[in-house]
Amino acid sequence: xxxxxxxxxxxxxxxxxxxxxxxxxxxxxxxxxxxxxxxxxxxxxxxxxxxxxxxxxxxxxxxxxxxxxxxxxxxxxxxxxxxxxxxxxxxxxxxxxxxxxxxxxxxxxxxxxxxxxxxxxxxxxxxxxxxxxxxxxxxxxxxxxxxxxxxxxxxxxxxxxxxxxxxxx
Numbered sequence: 001x002x003x004x005x006x007x008x009x010x011x012x013x014x015x016x017x018x019x020x021x022x023x024x025x026x027x028x029x030x031x032x033x034x035x036x037x038x039x040x041x042x043x044x045x046x047x048x049x050x051x052x053x054x055x056x057x058x059x060x061x062x063x064x065x066x067x068x069x070x071x072x073x074x075x076x077x078x079x080x081x082x083x084x085x086x087x088x089x090x091x092x093x094x095x096x097x098x099x100x101x102x103x104x105x106x107x108x109x110x111x112x113x114x115x116x117x118x119x120x121x122x123x124x125x126x127x128x129x130x131x132x133x134x135x136x137x138x139x140x141x142x143x144x145x146x147x148x149x150x151x152x153x154x155x156x157x158x159x160x161x162x163x164x165x166x167x168x169x
Contacts, residue, residue, distance in 0.1 A: 009052035029067035039091030077121035127161035
């Protein structure tokens with residue numbers, strides 16, 4: 001495996017619309033004793049409060065939500081196409097019922113501070129939560145085109161998180 005190196009967030013060369021929207025990623029939170037991961041295809045990156053940030057959206061019904069809520073930091077990992085099957089599994093099965101790490105063969109590694117990410121990733125964002133807000137129907141200005149993504153009270157919670165470190169191979 002190639003070694004990771006740390007880069008400035010402004011050095012990320014990937015198109016964020018492709019990276020997050022069509023390539024997908026894994027959001028992972030927890031610690032060395034217990035972690036969970038899930039596939040994400042919604043989100044973004046940008047600048048807020050003069051900091052590089054990631055915007056992450058997770059439904060409270062997801063098992064990973066418990067880990068994100070509990071931990072101060074989490075990772076968002078992006079992979080080469082050969083890992084599409086692993087990402088698909090992580091988006092279709094719950095960590096409550098399946099050990100996704102065992103089933104996918106992905107190898108968790110940890111930052112010095114204990115934030116989990118995956119050895120097989122090609123790009124990793126290490127994120128620290130700055131702000132969280134549940135989305136709600138009253139805030140939707142896009143009408144039916146947005147509401148079609150929701151059924152009752154299954155609205156995502158939005159996290160704005162500082163990108164503390166970017167790791168790449």
